[in-house]
Amino acid sequence: MRTEKISLLQRFILWREKHIKEKQFILILSFVVGICTAFAALILKFLIHMIQNFLTNNFNTTEANYLYLVYPVVGIMLTGFFVRNIVKDDISHGVTKILYAISRRQGRIRRHNVWSSTIASAITIGFGGSVGAEAPIVLTGSAIGSNLGSIFKMDQKTLMLLVGCGAAGAVAGIFKAPIAGLVFTLEVLMIDLTMASLLPLLITSVTATTFSYIFTGTEAMFKFNLDQPFEMERIPYVILLGIFCGLISLYFTRAMNSVEDIFSKLKSPYKKLLFGGIMLSVLIFLFPPLYGEGYDTINLLLKGTASGEWQSVMNNSFFYGNNNLLLVYLFLIILFKVFASSATNGGGGCGGIFAPSLFLGCIAGFIFSHFANELGFTVDLPEKNFALMGMAGVMSGVMHAPLTGIFLIAELTGGYDLFLPLMICSVSSYLTIIVFEPHSIYSMRLAKKGQLLTHHKDKTVLTLMKMENVVETDFQQVSPEMDLGELVKVISLAKRNLFPVVDKYGILQGIVVLDDIRNIMFRQELYHRFTVNKLMISAPAKLFITDSMEQVMHTFDDTKAWNLPVINEEGKYVGFVSKSKIFNSYRQLLVHFSED
Secondary structure (H helix, E strand, O other): OHHHHHHHHHHHHHHHHHHOOHHHHHHHHHHHHHHHHHHHHHHHHHHHHHHHHHHHOOOOOOOOOHHHHOHHHHHHHHHHHHHHHHHOOOOOOHHHHHHHHHHHOOOOOOHHHHOHHHHHHHHHHHOOOOOEOHHHHHHHHHHHHHHHHHHOOOOHHHHHHHHHHHHHHHHHHHHOOHHHHHHHHHHOOOOOOOHHHHHHHHHHHHHHHHHHHHHHOOOOOOOOOOOOOOOHHHHHHHHHHHHHHHHHHHHHHHHHHHHHHHHHOOOOHHHHHHHHHHHHHHHHHHOHHHOOOOHHHHHHHHHOOOHHHHHHHHOOOOOOOOHHHHHHHHHHHHHHHHHHHHHHHHOOOOOEOHHHHHHHHHHHHHHHHHHHHHOOOOOOOOHHHHHHHHHHHHHHHHHOOHHHHHHHHHHHHOOHHHHHHHHHHHHHHHHHHOOOOOOOOOOHHHHHHOOOOOOOHHHHHHHHOOHHHHOEOOOOOEOOOOEHHHHHHHHHHOOOOEEEEEOOOOEEEEEEEHHHHOOOOOOHHHOOOOEHHHHOEOOOOOEEOOOOHHHHHHHHHHHOOOEEEEEOOOOEEEEEEEHHHHHHHHHHHHHHHHOO
16 A cells, blocks of 8 residues: 555656646645645644633633633643653744754754644643744744655755745734735745745745635734824834834843753753743733733734723733733733743743734833823824834844834734834834844854854855765875885875874874975885874864864865865864865855756
């Protein structure tokens, strides 16, 4: 049965190669990816809402609910058990894993990511984990694209494009935002914009959005009505809001990294569960809006127009009825949201920072405008408008993606009439955070390791190059004890003019350069007087097999050498790398990478 299935697939691949051109087949695959990613997004949203409604449907809004102390711990405990015993792989940091797959695995993502992130995040968020479903569904979508391409034996470049299609379809499908899906892939995943990549990305985004429209309607995800049109005299306040959002993005990024570092030092999953579970449960018990994605709070602040509506954000908490503490309550939520999100993932849960950044941005915009109005500024600042702008501002800052922030918020809310202030706020936030952090929360881990692809062609090509592909091993090795006569015999059989000197343990001791001994190599009376140990010199520098190609090129530039030896972590000789070999590989990869 298995042989028959494989043969059928092989027959289809052969038939496709004869009858369907490569570019046309990529468009077909991008259409299929769009349907699959939208379907996965719908399943994830359904599971989250079903679990949340089942658990919280009977909560009393006028008092604290002690089940908030239980649900989140149960959620991350179940998720941790699922990941450790069924998935048996790390599925956290979904977008970072996609960036890594693009930069180091040439677009190959493991098959279990097609379903594992969806199930894990549904359990985590449904039980109250303070994270978002978007990063897991983006990883799911990218895994769908990657594995679909692998099934049909597509090449590396096409796999990378299909990974981008999967990400675009996931964002477009879950948010019903086709432009944001496309822009996210170009801006965050840094897939190059060419005609060959643009059309498949567009097809996937439009297909996923249309599929979501069919099943969930054409209404925007968040209902927003523009009661007060934007006025030009508010521009200075919008710029200030952008700076405020940039600083909040900086706080969120650095605090999350610091808390994650603490969790990484806890080796036992049970210690992580205990620490993360206690932190998350206490925070959600004190601040119920931290439960789950927080989209109910966003809807409340975007629709509310009076104090009575805004104050309902304090339902289910000890703050209920203390209406004068609204701003203090919301500010504390901004302060503790990062700890709740970090505790969720660090304790064993699964989720992303899409929703937390939208949540923080909405509250930040509301606090900024409401506080300004309380101070009695001459210009009235509509809270719901500024809450909308704040969402774009914090998302742009956290992701280092101003275009994604602008288009996503416009499509999420239908707030196209505020396009200009959305742009101003997003750019102001982005310009603020890049002063302090050059990389986004997604890419900083890879950037530190030199594994990040960028829109800079030279750096991208160097990142894609592998050290093992440029190491040459046809150099004749010699030992330090050899005399000149034995060395000459080796030289007579060699095709190279460099000879690595290696001891009996394989450790590189130095190199012998043919030009350095040319004047004595034919004087037979010296054959037993000189040994390799006396004739060898130290290498200008040694490269490690684990070095990135960018580090290799820096070393070549510093030493002005044309050939450098490569060793492993133990100092054992591996081979040589030459500039000419690197340049040849670079040219081939650049041509392949740049083709439309």
